[in-house]
Amino acid sequence: MPLFTMPKWIETWNRKIHIYLGLYFLFFLGLFSISGLVLNHPQWAFAQFWSSRIETSSVDTIKTPTAQENQARAEELLAQLNMEREIEQIGTPAENRLNIQVVRPGRTVNVSADFTTGQATVKEIEINGWGIMNALHQFNGVRLDDKDRTRDWLPTMLWTLSMDALCVGLIFWALSSLYMWYRLNSKRFLGFTALGAGILCCGIFVFGLNWIG
Numbered sequence: 001m002p003l004f005t006m007p008k009w010i011e012t013w014n015r016k017i018h019i020y021l022g023l024y025f026l027f028f029l030g031l032f033s034i035s036g037l038v039l040n041h042p043q044w045a046f047a048q049f050w051s052s053r054i055e056t057s058s059v060d061t062i063k064t065p066t067a068q069e070n071q072a073r074a075e076e077l078l079a080q081l082n083m084e085r086e087i088e089q090i091g092t093p094a095e096n097r098l099n100i101q102v103v104r105p106g107r108t109v110n111v112s113a114d115f116t117t118g119q120a121t122v123k124e125i126e127i128n129g130w131g132i133m134n135a136l137h138q139f140n141g142v143r144l145d146d147k148d149r150t151r152d153w154l155p156t157m158l159w160t161l162s163m164d165a166l167c168v169g170l171i172f173w174a175l176s177s178l179y180m181w182y183r184l185n186s187k188r189f190l191g192f193t194a195l196g197a198g199i200l201c202c203g204i205f206v207f208g209l210n211w212i213g
Contacts, residue, residue, distance in 0.1 A: 006179070018176040021169050028166050035137035038130055049131035057123045064115040065098075074100045075152070077113055081120065085109070086141045086153040104155070105139050106132035 006014070038047040065076040070090050078087070083102060091099030100111045106127050113120040141156035151157050181191045
């Protein structure tokens with residue numbers, strides 16, 4: 001017999017939430033699983049999305065931004081160019097020039113603006129669907145080595161919010177699975193074996209790699 005049991009209504013809702021969370025997260029998990037394979041096996045023919053990229057270049061007429069702060073200047077310039085996407089990087093600014101890299105999954109744009117001539121060179125790189133999945137696997141709009149960067153594009157904010165929900169949901173999913181397995185007395189030993197193997201394997205990668213070599 002289990003050492004403890006939850007009230008019947010909690011167990012009922014635990015099963016329901018477990019099932020519906022699984023259905024909601026199904027395609028998110030599929031996306032991360034497939035993109036993880038692409039990341040791990042770039043030699044696969046279909047995963048070589050970079051070689052099939054499309055590059056274009058254009059020159060647009062611009063006006064000198066009125067803002068003084070670099071982020072605001074970059075946003076004003078992108079508004080002139082009708083670009084709505086995440087600002088990845090702002091180059092070292094000069095008095096009459098501004099270089100910006102903006103991204104969204106599947107597309108990277110480098111903007112080189114010359115306010116003396118009133119022109120901006122726009123170079124765009126577009127990749128296919130496999131590349132988009134690869135980008136989404138890593139895309140969050142900020143960099144760990146740049147504390148001044150913030151998410152400034154609504155789809156980026158929604159994507160990171162979805163990933164936060166996925167992480168929290170998976171934690172609940174794992175805990176609810178643990179409890180439902182615990183209630184199955186006949187499969188307790190196999191469960192302990194699988195759980196122990198998982199903890200050992202994960203522990204090796206999280207802690208053990210520091211001791212190797």
